[in-house]
Amino acid sequence: MVDNLTVPSPETEIPEEVSGLRMTRQRREVYRILLQDRDHPTANDVFLRVKDALPSISLATVYNCLEALVQHGIVRQVNFERESSRFCPNVAEHGHFHDRSTGVIHDITFKPGVNLSDFLDLPAGAVITDIELTLRGQLGSI
Amino acid sequence: MVDNLTVPSPETEIPEEVSGLRMTRQRREVYRILLQDRDHPTANDVFLRVKDALPSISLATVYNCLEALVQHGIVRQVNFERESSRFCPNVAEHGHFHDRSTGVIHDITFKPGVNLSDFLDLPAGAVITDIELTLRGQLGSI
DNA sequence: ACCAATATCAAGAACTATTCTAAATTGGTT
DNA sequence: AACCAATTTAGAATAGTTCTTGATATTGGT
Known part of the structure; x- marks a missing residue:
């Protein structure tokens, strides 16, 4: 959808x-x-x-x-x-997963309600206006 | 240290x-x-x-x-x-925070014990080998 | 220590992605 | 239809990086 x-x-x-x-x-x-x-x-x-x-x-x-x-x-x-x-054309906030074996780039979204400071040690008082996240790896050979 | x-x-x-x-x-x-x-x-x-x-x-x-x-x-x-x-020269896993007002780039570290899938909707079976994270913003005018 | 094989360095040319420039075209407005 | 501003075009220019080539240095085997 x-x-x-x-x-x-x-x-x-x-x-x-x-x-x-x-x-x-x-x-x-x-x-x-x-x-x-x-x-x-x-x-x-x-x-x-x-x-x-x-x-x-x-x-x-x-x-x-x-x-x-x-x-x-x-x-x-x-x-x-x-x-x-x-x-x-997807301007909603999202990162990217670069599949090394196929070269395909998948959009990845942040789980709702998660806060950056939940998993990052940010400098005190940092106001984040922009996030850029790129992951690389493979889509598992399970 | x-x-x-x-x-x-x-x-x-x-x-x-x-x-x-x-x-x-x-x-x-x-x-x-x-x-x-x-x-x-x-x-x-x-x-x-x-x-x-x-x-x-x-x-x-x-x-x-x-x-x-x-x-x-x-x-x-x-x-x-x-x-x-x-x-x-810091090859430990870390991201970067780009302070827009000063231009200074700060290293930021992930909090210990955090898992990517805790805050991201990853494609099923994705094996992540590499993370690239850049934040932009300001170091708060508190 | 000597020599051959190998690795590294320097200088500039080449390359690639992108931006710039200037002239031509387009489109909306009187 | 004429005007003006915005847009498009084609090619030149630019910036960062990589490549090429010959010179230089280093290593390992004798």
Whole structure:
């Protein structure tokens, strides 16, 4: 079941404006691609996919669109090590699990009601505004 | 109190060989610099600092040395977003807290006895081998 | 101690992901 | 339809890092 409040389905009509960002043809297509396959594509992946609908789009435009979407909180930019940035339309707070054997990246959510200070020794008075969590490993050969 | 088992003090004699890595003059100096100021310097920071002791060292050599140290588990490479990699001699499992107002990066440790699955919804059968945690925020203006 | 084999270093070129620049295009508004 | 601002495009520029090559140093076997 998909939470349509935070992540619209790819079939949903994307409106003229989302979170104060005017949806141009390019931005709409880029966003639609992100909604279509939630596989955390890179800018270049998006570029290649979006060409089907907009053959004349440029890579710079894809970067522009992704930046606009990220800055308006519609899309999240995720960095793993020094690899190319990846993008996902799930803007709810979540971390990532990188399966080393398949390369697949899974979103992982925090259990409800858990507090950071429950399991971390934080500096006194630290106010956390942003969490970035990446796990690596394998999806068990049980 | 510093844990001399995982992080030697900068005054400690660095032996001929550490974890199977032969300590050349350059590697020893690079490592010493990391032990000296635990402020998560970039490769270029290290380069500038190490020049005092080895004026003829090249940036490429600093990269080589850092890579060797990282690959032998003596030093940890830390990436924040798409910034330059940073390096720290603390190879014990820990996360980072990035103070937005001062730019200072603090190491944060996990409370003992805590299990990942206590606060995360992990995919069934996931075996975690590596954790990367970065928090951002401010050190409270109380 | 000597020599060959091996590892390391230095310098700069090359590479990759991303950003910048400037000109062209688009879209909404008078 | 003309105007203006925003957007797009293509290619150049940039930053960080890696690669290549030849020089230098170190090790192990004699």
